[in-house]
Amino acid sequence: MTLASILVVDDDAATRKLIAGGLRELGHDVSESDCAGATLVGVQGTQPDLMILIRKPTELPELLGRADDGIANQSEHNSGQVVSAGGITVDNVGHRVVVDDSYVSLAPQEYRLLLFLLTHQDRVFSRDQLLGHVWGRNASVGLRTVDVHVRRLRSVLEPFDYDKYLQTVRGSGYRFSLNV
Numbered sequence: 001m002t003l004a005s006i007l008v009v010d011d012d013a014a015t016r017k018l019i020a021g022g023l024r025e026l027g028h029d030v031s032e033s034d035c036a037g038a039t040l041v042g043v044q045g046t047q048p049d050l051m052i053l054i055r056k057p058t059e060l061p062e063l064l065g066r067a068d069d070g071i072a073n074q075s076e077h078n079s080g081q082v083v084s085a086g087g088i089t090v091d092n093v094g095h096r097v098v099v100d101d102s103y104v105s106l107a108p109q110e111y112r113l114l115l116f117l118l119t120h121q122d123r124v125f126s127r128d129q130l131l132g133h134v135w136g137r138n139a140s141v142g143l144r145t146v147d148v149h150v151r152r153l154r155s156v157l158e159p160f161d162y163d164k165y166l167q168t169v170r171g172s173g174y175r176f177s178l179n180v
Contacts, residue, residue, distance in 0.1 A: 010054035117176035
């Protein structure tokens with residue numbers, strides 16, 4: 001499962017490949033195009049979630065951050081209502097979490113982490129990817145921050161025996177999966 005489909009358009013192949021590679025590392029499905037004519041065909045054929053047109057040199061980290069922010073804003077806006085898995089339900093409108101018919105209280109970051117992982121079930125995310133998607137690219141926190149928030153989230157889910165769904169994939173990162 002990919003996060004978003006993105007079309008990158010630039011006539012400079014090296015720049016285009018660098019940007020596309022960075023977006024692929026973040027988990028996006030990326031198509032590339034080098035001219036306007038091919039771009040029109042690409043947009044009609046693939047209907048990407050985001051199209052990046054490069055007209056001048058740009059800083060890669062800033063571009064990747066802006067692309068992720070745009071996708072995150074779109075998915076938060078579109079995911080809208082309720083996400084459920086197993087006995088866990090996240091109401092994105094009411095900003096509530098219900099586990100087995102009981103409301104649970106989560107800190108804002110744990111809430112965003114749970115919502116992100118529930119909307120991307122069975123997909124492994126590295127700490128760096130989670131920081132980018134949940135905390136934002138401009139967050140000034142370390143990679144171990146993710147571990148702390150995962151541990152807190154597990155402690156909330158543990159009394160319901162749902163902590164097992166929040167899985168550590170050794171050497172890779174974390175995933176939410178009902179397949180234990």
